[in-house]
Amino acid sequence: MVADITLVLFDLDNVLYHYDRRRRVEHLSGITGIPADDIYAAIWDSGLEFQGDRGVLAPQDYLQAFGDRIGYPxxxxxxxEARRAAVAPNEPMLALVERLRASKDIAVLTNNPELLTEHIDVVCPRLRPLFGDRIYASASFRTAKPEIACFQRCLAALAVEPPAVLFIDDLPENVAGARAAGLHAHHFTSVDALRRDLASRGIDV
Structure with a gap:
């Protein structure tokens, strides 16, 4: 029996847009003069980015902490600019989304601080025409994928029940978290594999 999917929920990085964290760090290094490895250690190895994803810090406090950690304001x-330098649109995926939204509701749930979604038109300008305001950062829910609460709070904001949602993410742990929360889920590896999975669910794109 084909599930009655009414909404498809997408991850952002490495699904809708390609994301290269190293390029982001190197861009920051060019701005600040600080070695890229030092920036990486100060932000990602320290756990600050994880705190940002979970909304532990308000957007301005996160930005302040970001500068404090690397020693540059x-x-x-x-x-x-650094965030945008690290991404590029996944054109075949965006084309698929354009077709999909003719028959299904769509939304985005990304593990990111609210700075990203507050300025999504700067970083990922192709998203707003497709998703409107349904672009959510995990930080807005004070949790992060793969935690069940992250999915529950996002679906509450979307006013949809888990069995009616198909979630798509490139990280297996996030896919597992979505399934634990009662959503259908697809581990994204390619547009062709996603298209086949959608067809198996009775969704043609």
Whole structure:
């Protein structure tokens, strides 16, 4: 029996947009003069980015902490420039989404601080025309994927029940978390594999 999917929920990084964290770090290094490895250690190895994803810090406090950790007062413009330098649209996926939204509701749930979704038109300008305001950062829910609460709070904001949702993510642990929360889920590896999975669920794109 084909499930009655009414909403497809997408991860962002390495699903809708390609994301290269190293390129982001190297861009920040170019701005600040600080070695890339030092920036990586100060932000990602320290756990600050995980705190940002979970909404432990308000957006301005997160940006302040970001600069404090690397020893350079990173401005919002610089942070956004580095984030945008690290991404590129996944054109075949965006084309699939364009077709899909004719028959299904769609939304985005990404593990990221609210700075990203507040300025999504700067970093990922192709998303707003497709998803409107249904672009959510995990930080807005004070949790992060793969925690069940992250999915529950996002679906509450979307006013949809888990069995009616198909979640798509490139990380197996997030797919497992979605399934534990009662959603259908697809581990994203390619557009062709996703298209086949959608067809098996009675969703043609």
């Amino acid at each position: 990173v401005s919002l413009t610089e942070w956004l």
